[in-house]
Amino acid sequence: MKKIVFTTLLVLTLVSCKSEKNNGKLNVVTTTTMITDLVKNIGDTLVNVQGLMGSGVDPHLYKASEGDVTKLTNADVIFYNGLHLEGKLVEVFEKMKNKKTIAVSDVLDKNTLIGSEYFASNYDPHIWFDIDYWKQVTNYVVETLSTSIPERKSSFEANREAYLKKLDALKSKVESKIAELPKDQRILVTAHDAFNYFGKAFDFEVVGLQGLSTATEAGVQDVQKLSAYIITHNIKAIFVESSVPKRTIEALQASVKSKGHNVTIGGTLYSDALGDSGTVEGTYVGMFEYNVNTIVNALK
Template sequence: MPTSRISIADCLCLALLSGVVAGCQPSAEQGGQFRFEGNGPIKIVCTTQQVADALQNIAGQHAQIEALMGPGVDPHLYRTKPSDLLKLQDADIVFYNGLHLEGRVADALEQLGQRKPVVPLAGKLEEGHDPRLLSPTDASGVHDPHLWHDVQLWSDCVGYAAERLAEFDPARANDYRANAEAYRAELAELDGEVRAAIESIPAEGRLLVTAHDAFGYFSKAYGIETIGLKGISTEDEADFSHLDHVREVLVEREVPAVFVESSTSPRLVNKLIEECAASGHEVRVGDELYSDAMGPAGSGAETYTGMIRANVAAIVEGLKEAEK
């Protein structure tokens, strides 16, 4: 994955962050850990919608939660804006995905962590070198950050976030743990739904082609082969020899659909479809997938569980098209 690039705007944000946050201490450090000292509700700022949704289910009425990135926003490319600093200034605690998903925001998060708790949901997995973490073959030491596409793995991240929030706010720790337990039971049911839905696709037709390699965890968890036209980051350069290989696979296996993503450009997918047509195989565009961001209000994908169900429905409908 490419290293983050720091622009003049980024430097300005970091400078502002140093000055703005230095005078704001919403929590106190006790025994090497931050503790919430307010009366509530806790102000939680999250980077992505997925993280914000997890924290909403954990914290419930005890928190006000904001996400820096909205629907359709690519977290790989997101840069901290000066307007974000007001949210970070007011936050009591900050949660983010981790594993370099928010690569261009990393410097701001690191600096902020000197003054208030900043928690990566992937923290326990990374610290424990969890064997379930995936790494691209050409990027030693870098993990695939798209954890949420494996519902069981994301459930473990929810449990970790609940423990960290409970440590920060012991007065309401029992509520956070109870909420997390109830939500994780819901996620266990969702995981079973996904498995049954993917198994309904004939084995030879289980091939998911998307704009970038965001569905590796989904592939491993649910038994469906995935191919991304770009790597795990949307910043990766397009490899046109790889595009030729994908075209050959689609033609040979007569795959009926490929998928665009809500937060990435459809340019490469459209080019692939044109090249398949030139080879005598018609491929259609399946319904849009939510790879890196959830959907807008009213889309049915504005929650994590809704996003997963929307993706699975689109995949099943697209890949079972050949049976119709």
């Protein structure tokens, strides 16, 4: 009898510890910093959001740590990008089939996506660089959270309204900044092909040294070809990315120089991860504006 009472007490203690830790909130785990930022904007104080990847982290190469597996196991909802962006997490997600595991890219019409042979999904996964896509993803996050906590639906919807307004303001701001740059100067050279949706949305030609995924490194031939391209098109600046080692872009700059020309490194762009949390670039809106200002100012 004593033993039964003890066991019951232990179970009660464990249960109360868990709910105390989360304050009875929904436990949400997210992968990239872009998704973490979005879910925090919608969930606000109503959900407990834990992002797996930090700033400067490359999602193509990211592997789950033991701590991540624990977070995923304890999650009520998991939001990830999908389209094989988190290539090394796919197996982990497959084991979480009993969980509410949401690939945010599922909400997008596949016929409108940019195709790619580099990914098992056959699509370019860098969808956050199209603000209109990110608005659709916002709606999807709101729907999912509202289904999980129906009593908070109106709060999530109010947060959505505020956030969509921010995204609209962002779009018109970057559009007017990009308008400063003549169309023939809109050529964006970066370390890997993260900016194809950006290019499509804002009429840039985008050339990545490394292909779509950072899992394959650029070869000497790629560097030679691209340096010739830079010289032919008289491109003023090329860009480093915060989540990709800068040596590839430096090699490209050196190659241009060896041919008797100059190209500057126009700055570091945030491609597959936001800046440090607590900074302006640590938010999706701040990152986007920073990137556009950096690109336009360097290419002008």
